[in-house]
Amino acid sequence: MRKKGIMLIMAVVMSLLTVVLSGCGGGPKQASSGSGSGAGASSGGAAGGNKLVIYTSMKESLIGGIVEGFKKKNPGIEVDYQSAGAGKLMAKIAAERQSGKILADVIWTSEVPDFYNMKNEKILEPYTPSNIKELLNPFDDYDGTFTAARLGTLGVIINTDKIKEDPTKWSDIYTKPEYKNGFGIADPALSGTSYMSVALLQSKYGWEYFDKLHEAGARIGKGSGQVIDDTSVGELTACLGVDYITNSKIAKGAHLKLCYMTEPNALLMVPSPVAIFKGTPHLDAAKKFVDYLLSAEAQQKVADAGTVPVRTDVKQDPKHGLPKPEDALKNGIKVKYTEILPEKENTIKKFTEIIGKK
Amino acid sequence: MSAQIKQKSSFGVAQIILFLSIAILVIVVAFPVLLILFNAFWVEDHFDFANTISILKQPATYEALMNSIIIASMSTVGSTIVGTFFAWLVTRTDIPYHNFMKSMFLVPFMLPSFIGAIAWKMLLSPNAGLINKFFMENFGFDGPIFNIYSYYGISAVEIMYLFPFVFIQVCGALERMDPTLEESARISGAGLMTITRKITIPLVMPSILSGALLIMLYSMAHFGTVAVLGIERGIYNIPVLIYERIHQSGGSFDSIRLGAILATVLVISAAIIIWAQRKILSTGHYQIIGGKSFRPTQLKLRGLRIPMMLFCFAYIGFTIVLPTVIIFLVGGLSTYGLPFTPENLSLDNYKFILFDFDVTRDAIFNSVTLGFTAAVITMFAGVMISYVIVKMKVRGKGILEFLGMLPFSVPGSVIALGVILAWSGQFGINLYNTVWIILVAYIARYMAFSLKANSAALEQIHDSLVEAARACGATMWQSLKDIVLPLVKPGMLAAFFLIFLPSLRELTVSIMLYAPTTRTIGVAIYTLNEDGETVISCALAGIALIIIVLGQFVINHFSKKAGV
Numbered sequence: 062m063r064k065k066g067i068m069l070i071m072a073v074v075m076s077l078l079t080v081v082l083s084g085c086g087g088g089p090k091q092a093s094s095g096s097g098s099g100a101g102a103s104s105g106g107a108a109g110g111n112k113l114v115i116y117t118s119m120k121e122s123l124i125g126g127i128v129e130g131f132k133k134k135n136p137g138i139e140v141d142y143q144s145a146g147a148g149k150l151m152a153k154i155a156a157e158r159q160s161g162k163i164l165a166d167v168i169w170t171s172e173v174p175d176f177y178n179m180k181n182e183k184i185l186e187p188y189t190p191s192n193i194k195e196l197l198n199p200f201d202d203y204d205g206t207f208t209a210a211r212l213g214t215l216g217v218i219i220n221t222d223k224i225k226e227d228p229t230k231w232s233d234i235y236t237k238p239e240y241k242n243g244f245g246i247a248d249p250a251l252s253g254t255s256y257m258s259v260a261l262l263q264s265k266y267g268w269e270y271f272d273k274l275h276e277a278g279a280r281i282g283k284g285s286g287q288v289i290d291d292t293s294v295g296e297l298t299a300c301l302g303v304d305y306i307t308n309s310k311i312a313k314g315a316h317l318k319l320c321y322m323t324e325p326n327a328l329l330m331v332p333s334p335v336a337i338f339k340g341t342p343h344l345d346a347a348k349k350f351v352d353y354l355l356s357a358e359a360q361q362k363v364a365d366a367g368t369v370p371v372r373t374d375v376k377q378d379p380k381h382g383l384p385k386p387e388d389a390l391k392n393g394i395k396v397k398y399t400e401i402l403p404e405k406e407n408t409i410k411k412f413t414e415i416i417g418k419k
Numbered sequence: 420m421s422a423q424i425k426q427k428s429s430f431g432v433a434q435i436i437l438f439l440s441i442a443i444l445v446i447v448v449a450f451p452v453l454l455i456l457f458n459a460f461w462v463e464d465h466f467d468f469a470n471t472i473s474i475l476k477q478p479a480t481y482e483a484l485m486n487s488i489i490i491a492s493m494s495t496v497g498s499t500i501v502g503t504f505f506a507w508l509v510t511r512t513d514i515p516y517h518n519f520m521k522s523m524f525l526v527p528f529m530l531p532s533f534i535g536a537i538a539w540k541m542l543l544s545p546n547a548g549l550i551n552k553f554f555m556e557n558f559g560f561d562g563p564i565f566n567i568y569s570y571y572g573i574s575a576v577e578i579m580y581l582f583p584f585v586f587i588q589v590c591g592a593l594e595r596m597d598p599t600l601e602e603s604a605r606i607s608g609a610g611l612m613t614i615t616r617k618i619t620i621p622l623v624m625p626s627i628l629s630g631a632l633l634i635m636l637y638s639m640a641h642f643g644t645v646a647v648l649g650i651e652r653g654i655y656n657i658p659v660l661i662y663e664r665i666h667q668s669g670g671s672f673d674s675i676r677l678g679a680i681l682a683t684v685l686v687i688s689a690a691i692i693i694w695a696q697r698k699i700l701s702t703g704h705y706q707i708i709g710g711k712s713f714r715p716t717q718l719k720l721r722g723l724r725i726p727m728m729l730f731c732f733a734y735i736g737f738t739i740v741l742p743t744v745i746i747f748l749v750g751g752l753s754t755y756g757l758p759f760t761p762e763n764l765s766l767d768n769y770k771f772i773l774f775d776f777d778v779t780r781d782a783i784f785n786s787v788t789l790g791f792t793a794a795v796i797t798m799f800a801g802v803m804i805s806y807v808i809v810k811m812k813v814r815g816k817g818i819l820e821f822l823g824m825l826p827f828s829v830p831g832s833v834i835a836l837g838v839i840l841a842w843s844g845q846f847g848i849n850l851y852n853t854v855w856i857i858l859v860a861y862i863a864r865y866m867a868f869s870l871k872a873n874s875a876a877l878e879q880i881h882d883s884l885v886e887a888a889r890a891c892g893a894t895m896w897q898s899l900k901d902i903v904l905p906l907v908k909p910g911m912l913a914a915f916f917l918i919f920l921p922s923l924r925e926l927t928v929s930i931m932l933y934a935p936t937t938r939t940i941g942v943a944i945y946t947l948n949e950d951g952e953t954v955i956s957c958a959l960a961g962i963a964l965i966i967i968v969l970g971q972f973v974i975n976h977f978s979k980k981a982g983v
Contacts, residue, residue, distance in 0.1 A: 116935075120950070121776070143935035144778075146950070152666060153934055156851050159844060220756075243546070248650075250663075251949070282651060286951020293756030294953075296547035306951065313754035314763070417653050 147253030172253030207336035218302035242278035243298030308367025330393030451837025491638035493574035502585025531924035532580035533643025538742030543567035585630030592626035640830030750958030768958035782943035790922035793861035801869025826867035835931035852934035876910025
């Protein structure tokens with residue numbers, strides 16, 4: 062009797078497992094993100110470790126299509142990617158370095174200072190892409206260690222049910238009543254783009270700008286996506302938001318609008334560099350991926366996802382309301398990345414102190 | 420008295436089992452915890468208490484500690500009142516449907532509180548929470564009626580999901596209480612108030628207090644609710660602070676040390692709580708054992724009967740049904756913020772997370788395999804260790820008894836930090852960023868459940884059974900296999916499910932240990948929510964709830980059959 066009971070339970074558990082397993086194997090095997098024990102075993106055919114691994118802070122809606130396109134172009138190369146916040150990826154890389162081996166071959170995030178850091182620590186493999194001449198380059202000191210693959214922008218995202226008039230000046234956020242107690246900025250400790258925008262705004266308008274935001278009741282949110290969702294639901298009336306995340310939500314029907322300030326040279330433009338790790342066993346594949354990422358085809362996908370590409374020869378859908386790549390480069394707030402680099406921790410601390418003050 | 424130790428051949432077996440048991444507990448639990456204590460006080464090459472104290476005095480640490488205490492106290496007091504009241508209502512009054520209600524009040528046990536927190540955020544966030552919006556739009560309220568992003572909000576959510584700890588204890592006490600005590604008081608002319616004050620309350624007090632302390636212990640070390648509801652308004656407790664520091668640091672030693680110090684504070688408070696609980700239980704336990712199966716007299720609610728019933732149903736609907744419905748509804752939206760109209764709702768998100776989205780598919784796979792593996796390993800290790808503790812008379816058992824207590828008193832975030840210290844390369848084995856480190860942590864975390872279930876089962880087996888077998892010439896191994904094992908099977912099964920189900924929704928430990936590839940269900944829900952993939956995270960939460968509830972059904976079904 063008892064034996065039967067155990068057998069039955071085992072059967073139930075096993076069938077539960079099978080369902081989940083078949084769920085895992087069932088779908089199209091796009092970018093199996095090598096789940097620890099699981100997918101590692103199921104990758105079967107490919108000889109272990111023969112996979113190009115990309116760490117990126119780009120969200121599914123952007124990276125998914127690019128990896129798929131790359132695999133179509135290069136059917137022999139297996140690709141695996143990890144999408145997570147820049148801070149978490151860097152923590153993972155730090156841990157991997159301690160254990161002696163970085164598991165990623167390519168990194169593509171929006172936290173520029175990290176790339177300068179890695180360059181100084183000499184863990185990046187310099188590679189000048191074959192199509193470099195066709196690309197816009199935001200880095201004055203470009204030497205091939207990393208190459209911008211996207212000119213991400215951040216704007217003021219407004220909830221169109223709550224705010225009728227588009228903001229045009231950065232000062233609108235603290236002068237206009239509709240932003241009072243309703244403006245959110247993602248936590249710069251969690252989000253690379255948020256940290257970069259805080260640094261950019263601070264360099265242009267000084268800490269007084271954040272003092273005034275604080276007086277107007279601005280709030281610190283969590284991740285870069287959550288502030289946008291909070292705006293969409295009306296918890297916030299507006300927020301500082303990343304272009305493509307907002308556009309993907311607008312495409313699904315969210316009542317949001319992406320607004321850029323019309324003041325000269327006041328655009329929050331955050332380049333997203335791509336780089337190859339030194340010592341990667343898949344150097345050729347990694348180079349091919351970087352080339353592909355910067356090709357017209359992949360940059361078209363970047364544009365279609367709702368953010369700004371680094372090529373001028375791709376079509377931008379007017380519905381996204383994005384600046385042209387050359388304008389994004391020209392109007393972006395200029396900073397010396399190497400100068401703000403050592404300030405990162407202080408910037409985050411100061412920002413949290415000012416905005417988080419009770 | 421077990422005869423086996425007198426025989427040479429079995430002496431070896433006994434020693435091996437004892438040695439194995441101690442080894443498992445030392446490696447899995449004691450070593451990581453010791454490392455934490457060591458790191459909390461050891462600076463470079465000497466013990467430095469002054470440094471430790473100066474870190475504790477930093478505003479951030481101090482505030483986290485205060486927050487942990489404030490939130491835990493409010494949750495404890497609230498849950499105790501709620502739990503005791505409902506326990507009294509379903510056991511000692513003539514309220515209708517009390518059996519149904521009793522099982523409904525246990526449902527929050529199954530529900531992960533951080534999913535509840537996400538749901539309550541949607542219902543009661545100050546500007547956009549559905550309930551707040553409803554009142555502001557329809558009744559002309561100027562502001563929110565309740566702001567969930569506050570100490571009160573966090574405690575309220577914790578109360579909703581923690582009160583069963585008290586409820587279950589007090590129900591048991593009230594049911595077991597000898598009714599003759601109350602009857603004799605009544606015969607001697609005491610009124611209802613006097614009986615309640617002088618007899619009933621003193622008798623159930625130990626149960627109330629021990630349930631309350633369990634909640635205190637749980638809440639002090641609880642990550643999910645505070646992380647979801649508190650961070651935005653700068654409310655964070657010890658586990659949240661540990662998590663934030665460890666995640667932002669990229670593994671620098673300063674943050675690990677801060678974590679170790681905070682973890683030490685947790686361990687100490689847990690030890691105090693456990694000690695207090697044992698003290699209370701040992702003084703109060705004998706009083707309530709009546710043994711006779713009299714039904715205690717039920718209080719007639721009369722006119723209050725129907726209103727009380729409605730109140731209970733309203734409470735169940737408000738705290739259990741409503742949040743669950745919201746989770747499923749938001750999980751069906753195409754994007755967060757749209758109204759719940761048929762054209763905005765579909766099953767697309769559910770399809771997406773089950774079949775197309777690697778992050779969630781991996782998370783489900785990881786959680787199920789991790790939970791299963793941890794449950795199987797812990798089940799077998801637990802039965803072996805409990806056997807030594809309960810049945811064997813060998814030298815060195817005292818150490819094992821002490822070690823066996825450890826898993827009960829070490830909070831999840833402490834275990835997580837401990838395994839990071841132990842298994843990220845300093846001692847030759849580097850499991851950091853792999854699933855294995857989560858597995859090790861799960862085993863350490865859930866060993867307590869297995870020990871409890873298995874020792875309960877073992878205590879019921881009289882030594883004479885084994886002795887009879889040995890007297891008939893069976894070897895020790897044979898008697899174990901043919902007598903003990905079949906009899907403890909229900910306990911082992913119970914242990915399996917006690918571990919498998921909670922691990923499916925585990926967050927506190929896995930959030931500290933996950934890498935992008937090794938997310939568990941809990942981590943995936945939490946990080947997707949943090950990343951602003953609100954609808955996807957709710958859809959996954961919905962799927963998780965379905966898996967958990969189905970699992971619970973299976974347990975109930977089989978535990979009835981197995982007679983656990």
